Amino acid sequence: MTRSSLLALLLLCLIPSFAMAQVQEEERPSDDPVIEARLAKLSRELRCLQCQNQTLADSPAGLAADLRREIRAQMKAGKSDQEIVAFLTQRYGDFILYKPRVTYTTYLLWFGPFVLLLGGLYVLFRYIKQRRDSILEQPLSADERRRAEELLAASGKETV
């Protein structure tokens, strides 16, 4: 390996660290560890609207960084988590919440599965009961009883 290619390799290794430095430069974490802890917790419950399958905590999008900055500023100003969530939902709607609120529009979402479970249990129990009743509550006719005894007697001979 020549000296110049070695140097190139070394430089290549440095590229990721430059990229990291740039990202960190854009977003300054607060020097208050309490705020950072609160932000970490709160932003995991919020959706990034630019890349919708990521939380605000994970998203590298510019908007997510702006919103994190806004949340830090509001926490520093003494706002409670509820006040900050209210601020965000006023602007972005309930969609920003990862955990949907329980309102009349989301009743089906929250309670639908339980209704389905109860419905399924009801159908299952009815089926089992019907099946048991149909077995138990049909006494054999005299003809059937004679045939059954014949069969039992026949199998008795074979096995013995």
Add this chain to the structure above:
Amino acid sequence: MLKYLIPLGLFLVLVVFLAIGLTRDPHEIPSALVNKPAPTFRLPQLKDETKTFSAEDMQGKVWLLNVWASWCIACREEHEYLFGYAKSGAAPIIGLNYKDRREDALAWLGELGDPYQLSAVDFDGRVAIDYGVYGAPETYVIDKGGTIRLKHVGPVTPDVWSQKVLPLVQELNREGTTR
């Protein structure tokens, strides 16, 4: 017979739900701000830093707020259409230059032309948060009383303009000043 019809019925219901789901764009988030007062702001103007623009300056007019940036690719697609909309005289279009750099924004307008009555500068995206912006371009229709009446996310294509925006703007223009 019923035994077979019930699962078939359930299957068809599922198909209908999924078919409707496929036609919907998950990026279109129902805006929480429609029919709410447009958030107030005062920002410096792009072309003349010494002047400012405020949403209140447009009181009594129906106007469009168009969020754009030089880094935004869909904005470039939309840009050429804006000239026609501005020329139609339906409503003044105010630009909100979103998280951009002044020299980039000015170069962009220099290259592609400037359809805006003026552009206000929101470098840190703070005003955009108040407006619930989550992806440029976005366009807001604001009525004479300062209420947001429509939010469109994505480029205002000629179809969107003629079917959604223009009819609303014309209707709002006919209305008297509310409040």
